[in-house]
């Protein structure tokens with residue numbers, strides 16, 4: 001049955017394609033302009049499209065060339081493709097010329113789209129296939145929707161597509177993300193989803209900072225800092241050289257201003273105010289909250305193009321991680337082991353920082369410019385672990401992607417593979433993992449030539465693997481292969497100097513806001529079952545709620561902290577006895593004043609006795625320090 005084209009559109013098509021008219025107002029102007037361009041190019045509007053996708057080898061080459069884009073977009077493609085699977089649509093990633101690198105989503109619609117060559121390896125540039133969301137978005141350099149009969153070629157009427165271009169930080173268009181579905185179905189939210197996903201991808205390009213740039217992370221609303229909606233503005237020698245969409249929008253700039261606009265033309269005061277107070281006034285009089293990432297040092301050349309990306313979307317942009325001297329020494333030791341080709345196993349409770357530790361190993365190690373691929377064995381469905389981890393060849397099993405999947409192990413090539421929650425690796429897959437780790441070679445599912453692997457291995461677990469071995473849930477031989485060196489991360493309640501840690505975290509997160517003594521004492525006295533994750537998120541919430549200049553008191557703490565019994569956390573017994581269990585009752589001698597004072601002394605020591613700096617670091621006033629510690633101590 002011929003598809004119905006809605007009345008106005010049918011009329012507009014006739015006016016344009018049959019009578020050579022200009023149906024202004026009957027189709028969106030973007031579509032009409034695109035039709036005109038296509039006609040000027042001499043594209044035949046009645047011909048059948050003849051799109052020849054490239055062969056598998058060339059597609060692989062293309063994907064390798066655009067590996068950074070592909071990798072940074074991975075999390076979004078996965079998320080959207082789940083969404084798409086249930087709405088009869090697919091998610092597509094192309095390069096800057098409209099070559100499709102990846103298409104995932106509803107299998108039925110993938111097939112249907114394949115019949116009009118909307119598939120990996122095909123080129124959907126406007127000059128090839130006429131008006132379409134991908135090609136037209138590339139031309140317009142902005143998001144475009146093309147529905148049904150708005151496509152130039154009649155064969156594409158079956159499609160309804162929403163596409164938005166992806167820009168790297170310096171303003172270069174690097175690709176397009178698109179959602180395509182049946183034109184007969186309404187895809188009301190597709191454009192919004194694509195825009196959000198693109199904002200996330202573009203944000204991820206800034207994750208590791210930019211070489212030689214001071215990166216300002218700012219927003220009018222402090223609660224949006226650390227999210228993809230924060231404005232990112234990178235300055236080199238006083239000139240704005242890179243920015244994300246939100247950053248440009250704050251000043252009404254377009255990408256053409258990159259490399260031209262000066263810092264002075266945008267901001268009314270020195271960047272040091274952002275450093276010191278977390279605030280900065282624009283020339284337009286707006287007050288922005290935020291912080292500055294120091295310039296990234298240029299990487300040492302390590303041969304080959306460095307890939308400064310990670311496979312994981314997780315990144316803590318509200319502050320760099322903190323490693324005290326004990327952890328720093330642990331990092332150094334683990335690094336030596338890792339660089340010698342042996343595996344590191346990190347153990348600790350949930351939220352204690354195992355992944356952050358592993359990322360830091362990657363950042364400091366000899367594989368820093370190469371990928372960091374994090375795989376959460378507990379989060380991947382058991383049925384997917386094998387194919388995702390080890391990869392597969394074309395058509396290895398029903399539902400496999402047509403072009404196969406290299407697998408996460410191959411994606412980690414040259415870099416670090418982080419297997420999180422390794423204790424949840426299904427027993428049935430453990431022999432295969434062991435074999436791959438021993439032989440450093442992988443044969444993908446469905447056959448194909450064995451591939452050499454080169455990655456450093458870091459695993460993490462919150463459970464006792466030796467116990468799991470005893471219960472037959474984990475293989476002993478695999479355990480020995482992944483635990484050449486073990487690192488234990490303390491739970492927060494066991495931390496040797498919690499006051500100093502909280503003070504240091506607050507100094508970074510609180511951006512100049514002050515914590516009243518009662519709030520500090522409650523934080524120090526709490527048990528923190530969610531460890532660093534819970535503490536960081538608690539401090540971020542307090543920061544978002546706080547007003548500059550007004551100290552945050554215990555009433556500003558999250559409800560669970562206000563309800564917790566005062567001094568719930570126990571100090572280890574002075575006689576060296578057992579540390580108390582989580583949630584244990586207070587013991588005599590746990591004195592909140594003493595805890596707060598300990599925090600002050602620690603900060604003072606860390607600041608070499610400089611009272612102003614220590615007060616700033618703790619988020620208390622200088623007079624509080626004088627009052628609590630007494631003049632003698634401070635002299």
Ligand SMILES: Nc1ncnc2c1ncn2[C@@H]1O[C@H](COP(=O)(O)OP(=O)(O)OP(=O)(O)O)[C@@H](O)[C@H]1O
Pocket residue numbers: 316320321322323348349350351352353354355356357420460462532533534536537
């Ligand atoms: N060294 C650190 N400095 C500052 N913040 C940290 C540090 N380590 C962890 N965090 C905070 O805690 C959060 C959780 O850390 P991470 O994901 O590494 O924990 P995990 O032990 O791997 O947790 P899980 O076992 O649940 O996966 C981080 O996102 C970060 O906000």
